[in-house]
Amino acid sequence: MVFPGYHRSWAAWIAYCLERQGHRTTLQRWDPPREASLEDSLGDLLLSSGRILLVLNDWFFELGPRPAGEWNDVLRGFVAAHAERFAAVNLTNRPLLPATAVLEPASLWGLSEEAAEERLLGRLALERRRVPKALPGRVRYPDNRCDIWGEVPRRNSRFTGRDDLLNDIHQRLADAEQGAAACTLLGMSGIGKTQLAAEYAHRFSTDYDLVWWVNSDDRNIQRDRLGELAVELGLPIGGEPGERIRAVRDALRRGEPYNNWLLVFDGWDDTEGVSALLPQGSGHVLVTSRNRAWSEHGEVVQVPTFLRSESTAYLMRRAPHITATEANEVAEEFGDVPLPLVQAASWLGESGMDVPEYLRMVREGSLSTVDEPASGEDFPQSSLTSWSILLNRLRGAQPQAIDVLSLCTSFAPGRIPLGLIRAYPRADLPEELRWMATDLPAWTRALDTLVNYSVLTRETRGPVGAEMGPHQESVHMHRLVHDIVSKLTSEDSRTRHRRAVRTLLAEADPGNPADSRTWPRYAELLPHLEPSGALASNQPRVQELLLNCLRYCVRSGEYNSGLDLVRKIREAWSQFMDPLAQPVLDLTTQQSNMLRASGRFRDAYDLDHAALDKLRAAPQPNVLGELVTRSAMAASLRHLGRYREAHDLQREVLAGNERLLGQDEPPTLVARHNLGVGLRLLGRYAEAYELDLETLARRESVLRARHITTLNSGNAVTHGLRLLGRYRDALVRQEPVVRLHVQVLGPQHPQTLEARAQLAMCRRREGSLSQEVGPSMATLLEQLEQLHGREHYRTLAFLTNYGNFLREHGDLSQARDLIDEAEAGYRSLLGPAHPVATGMLSNTGLVMQAAGERAEAMAMFEAALAGLSATLGTEHPWVLGCALNAASARNFNGRIPDAVELSRETLRRAQRTLGPQHPLTLSCQVALAADLRAAREQEEAGKLEEDGLLGLTRTLGAQHPHTISARQRTRPYWDFEAYLG
Template sequence: MAVQRRSGGDGTPSPEHFLVVFPGYHRSWATWIAQCLEGHGHRATLQRWDPPREVPLEDSLADLLLSSGRILLVLNDWFFELGPRPAGEWNDVLRGFVAAHADRFAAVNLTNRPLLPATAVLEPASLWGLSAESAEERLLGRLGLERKRVPRATATRVRYPDTRSEIWGEVPRRNPRFTGRDDLLNGMHQRLADAERGAAACTLLGMSGIGKTQLAVEYAHRFSTDYDVVWWVNSDDRNVQRDRLGELAVELSLPIGGEPGERIRAVRDALRRGEPHTNWLVIFDGWDDTDGISTLLPQGPGHVLITSRNRGWMEHTDILEIPTFLRAESTGYLMRRATHITAAEADEVAAEFGDVPLPLVQAASWLGESGMEVPEYLRMVRERQLSTVDEPATGEGFPQSSMTSWSILLNRLRRSQPQAIDVLGLCTSFAPGRIPLGLIRAYPQADLPEDLRWMTTDLAAWTRALDTLVNYSVLTRDTRGPAGVEMGPHQESVHMHRLVHDIVSKLVSEQARTEHQRVVRTLLAEADPGNPMDSRNWPRYAELLPHLEPSGALTSTRPRVRETVLNCLRYCFRCGEYKSGLDLARRIRDAWTATSDPLEQSMLDLTTQESNILRASGSFRAAHELDRGILEKLQAAPVRNELAELTTKGTMSSSLWQLGRYQEAYRLQQEVLEGNTQLLGPDQTLSLIARHNLGVILRLLGRYAEAYELDLETQSRRESVLRARHVNTLNSGNAVTHDLRLLGRYRDALARQEPVLRLHVQVLGPQHPQTLEARAQLIMCRRREGGQGRDTGPAMVSLLEQLAQVHGRGHYRTLSLITNYGNYLREHGDLGLARELIDEAEAGYRALLGPAHPVTTGMLSNTGLVMQAAGERAEALAMFEAALAGLTATLTADHPWVLGCALNAASARNFNGRIADAAELSRDTLRRSRRMLGDEHPLTLSCQVALAADLRAAREQEEAGKLEEDGLLALTRTLGAQHPHTISARQRTRPYWDFESYLG
């Protein structure tokens, strides 16, 4: 490619400026290239480049063009994997954007592997396998530069990257897939460069698997051109460490004897004096035992790197705590190795392993080699079918001695601090992550084996053991409670990473594991608050839940342990953790089925809770089948269990109403309420639940006044028996508001719901499903009340995002808000988005409930309203008529949903010129609405205004005028003169009814 170059006044080429763009992996090459360019009188600026995946590649390349000079890309195959980018993005940008600016871009190639085809536009000069002289000549030729040596002010020259240090001592090979860490490596280099002479020693500190050794290896290779000597010393074993350091004497040609101590003294003296080499780097890998520092640690003009788990190095060297990967580093690595996974899936895997490099390497290897989908892989990891410490299918440069290193550490602790081994072994019978280890001191009377009783009696030994494990980066401490309150040993928690947990678990004997699991099961049962209904206990249950399986609690037959397991399941239901609850219920059933009769009380309780969670998740048919199967067994049993039958019928009733079988549900729920009241009394929890559920069914049957009276009574009883802030009492508050709103008492409903929502947020938190339902209820109260400044659109958008996050878009509660938001948008003129949302909700309900369910049928009316607003009058009429016929068949002609559909159908008949039919339907609908809802209900008044419009169209002016006048007076009296319904009636805008999809 010919390049037009500027010239000075004497005809000689002017100096140029080059921006040398390189991945951090090739820092040494970029530095050498810059030196070459500057050596010939040009300016060079280095720019490390790793553009974020979420930024379009064209934008990132355009940013480079902001430089004043030409852009020189330092390429290899790795360069194009940065990000990583979607397939084809680099080729597209090279063919388009880069080709359009070809005069600004140039490249060199450092690999013999093939590059992307479109890289040809850059005409990269290959430096692969060349000598320094040949590489320099080819670089200058590619850039069209003449050889013109310029005297340099600095004498120091960068070594050619392919020329290894004079002494290169068994440094592990470079990991070709080393990811990120550029800032960390540059920071290490700067620390060592800035340190005082003789004190340039830095310890890389962190747990196993965090990548300390990999960082040290990459540092040695990346900055090798800075050093004449690079010497690697394996330090897991003291004798090996001494021998290896002593071997450097031979490489330095020092006069030595055969005694190791003599060799080490000679090496340290030579390094201290900087003779024969000033620029040296010695790396001690895995130096955990700080004894002997004074006789082994070199000093002098060179640099020392140490990798260690021992925090004791803080007293001797500069410390660099090695963090986990940045999330972008984790996801980028995973997506490069396992090309079939998405960014969201990579994020989930990274979060599962806490961004710790070693398990991510193994995850990437497994996913990449097997092609397994991420959900299945994570399931196997969580169920411990896969370990995070199994060796990868293909080596990635990680040391193969993880288990050996840990064995050395544990043997060292076994000799020096055996009680730390006891604590560590106990931790492996908890789940990885946060471990409430203080439980063992909180319950000193628990039945502990003799060799572990010291944990409850000897606080000093307990503290020493924990300090030792923290010091060796095995555990991290979490001793602070809420609001910075200092917690005592009995409240102490520690954090054990999954990787550490898996490694140590492999090194614990089966006998010790069995003993430790029994201890942990006992502690979990002791720590059970015994009341998962109380939201104040939820933090404790959240703490216990992860440890059920690793402790063996799920397979225990002890009644006390089983009750704790069930309470954790009840907690999952009550706090809204439905996915976790279903998974736990499945694992409990798998564990208990082999040893328990399905009619044992624990199995009956399991079925009840599983059914509750299935329904809350939207799996109504599965819940019904589960309940029906157990009810058949109960009814066939030789000895009747009346309470169990009533409980099962109660959960069956809930499934029936959600399946749209309202009359069956009503009859069954009445039986449950009567039976519980007789058997337990009216104020017992099960009786109050039955009373509340009967209110739900009455609401679904359209018997709003009866539902209101029953819900009001239930709320009063719950306030007396439970408390105002109890989760069930709060639920009754939602129910009463809902009844008031359906009765048309919008102001009363709004006034009630605002404090109800505040209590929900205080007690349950802003993201609890019941809180989100309370917020949805408040939004609908505001929308129906219609006051000034009640634009509910933004609130709906915000809540929809939260519901989708908590439940997913296809969940019935999310579909309900999608429906209401679609209706809102239709009212406000956004017919395009309204149609999308209504279609989405209708399809969602059809998939969830089937085409004949009343809610699915009712959605046709909302679809008709969108069509009618869009001018599709004939299509809208067909929808309204289908909804009216379908709901009349499944409900009754007097049901409010049917009346609403009739109101819409009459409107469509009028708009389609069928005036007589419209008037006939409107008159019948008004009569039924007055009987069902009363003369002044908003739906009744809408039917009255609609009939007046139909009569006016039929030229029956006198009756139309009287109906309209009476309707306007009633609307003004009940809703107010400025309510949207009243204003619309005054303006003679045809009233309509939008269907609120509601499953109870």
């Protein structure tokens, strides 16, 4: 069977059909060199035995290419003379060469699979077997697209050559070890990487049940697009991008519901964070990139320029009037680089200009020329001049196409949501551009012209398979084309068009960045802010768009992108805006939020402190601005471990909000919630719990139960119950809180993960079975790491809790690794004197003590006790816990009188601070009894132990692990829960 590489999928299906009927088939990809005689090339096919089936469409006769007359002569002569050896099928409804009739091709166009197979067998005069032969696997009928086909660019009907390269890519992916089948197409801009990847997806589509295309020029769009696959897979997830991506990667890894999948990441140049996005499993990944660092992540294929035969074949097909010699001269001029060749071929084909005249204009630069593009890549200077020629022609023949093209340069390169123009016709467009919103035929003609000249390619945006309206239309503009056209556009036009684009972007602002359903739109708008000049706009509506994009970055966890955008906005606004203007203050608030969320607490505090100084020095007071800034400072102080300062400042903020706004306004409710956080950090658990209950009730009344901040208050109330030792009550309350988080925010939203971490600790403290708690904690740690990274403070907190759990249940080796990692992480993040870094020493001591390193453990406990006593005071619950552990170490190291003294004092403080029935107080009582027994004071020891056991039974239950341990006279301990608020 003889076929052009373009029809590989049809050839595979035809071979499958014939072999099921018991006929041996050999596939022959055919593209004979133009220099060889066509009769000789066809004659070579006759050297094989059996019949020769030609897979035809109009493309088949353009191979080479060869003049139609040559084909007609050979068909009427040589092929007709050997008609019994040749047969053909036809895959198109377009007319073929007249002489093709000698082959009597059977048309498979538009047929069902069953009808196509029937016609194929009929043309070859083969009888259908009653029971077809069983073959391994199944080849999909090419007209039946795979189950999920996600925004793969339209197939380029003019795709030329690259057959060997495509087969090499296919073989590399097929031969790769399962779980690591990733191949990167590497090369400079304009070399044809995207076209190659798109052709691969189409040509080998029958190998896959799922093909998904991910535009990766921009990180936010990349994450959003990959997350959209979760919806197509029907995964039960929420709207947060990280959550969707994790669900997608897990489904692909498991091969559920599809084992055979292909993901294409187009334009992925930034390799930071690759491991969190790159899927693994039984499928294949194809990446296009300019970054050579991809060699560390799998197979790399260097995409070369066209072969000269490919260059000339492409040129002669697009411009049939030129000769092979002229095509060779043009290919030489442009260095066989595909992108400029495409533009040259489009120009020559559309204009009909003679090649000598075209090359003269290019070489002499007789039209306007431009400098090298900003990318600095090795791009032929001659191609830049050729763009001048094209644009000059369009200015005369189709000026509206120039309007569209110039407008595109005010967006970022890559995907451009041009449909915004028609979606928001009331936007303040310049007079010369208003036709775009009102004249659909002119709009369509302009786009068709640019597509025909290979300047733009059309894309769609929306549900797979859905029909798109003009307002949803997107186009793709290559970065080099964008760069070149920008240089050839007048400054006056750029200024007007940028103003129009940023107005359109502002109109497209969903206005609610807290709603995860709007996040895909914000991800789409984000790349175009800077090119449109939005960063330097003095329009309030555009400035609000910028702030909403930053709020989206905070909510969705895109902190790095957000902080980079903040830097650029601040630089622009500083040129024309007062530092104390409200937009600048709002900018500072969002920057502070992102700095804290990413663990840069000192930077956040310094930023807010500087803003507060400016506000206080201003001639006109801004009371609300000061309250917002001081609230942010209080949050930073809490994270920095300055708990008393944070509490005092937070009280002032709450009082100010109540006075200025009232008790039930959202900022006041936030201030009240944050005061509860500060009280917990100070160890004032009962006060925090009562305040959190009040905040929860107010939020349920004002904002309703499913609001994100109401859910957060529910989490805070549970935390308070657990810290008060009411473990069973905490567990009963937290289970519905987590269910509501999952329903509203999705299981992988950052706040949901915090709620699930709280639930895991409730189950652990309540005494649930370790086989229930352990696996859920391991899974949750993996999800936190994927969301935040291993060194983020929230991940470190759960590393700590999981390490303590493993130590408690006998996995001492892994526990030591996790606790050591968390301690080092906190020390690096917070400094060694921070209360949390100091408290971690107690966890390290517990691991050492369990390993029999008693002297080393005592040193850790004593250091933690001394450090926390100095910073938090002697009655803070964290200090009491450290004292409990230190007394234990003194006992184990033979310092019995010192142990008795410390245990007695710790019990008195615990009774005052936590009350006599708190589990920590009861543990201190049991510990004192153990020390008294070691000191041979049996009577007092017995009485304390009896009362302690009774209290534990009454508080926790007779079968709780703490009660059982006390009954067995196992020394109680306290593990430190790292908590930053």
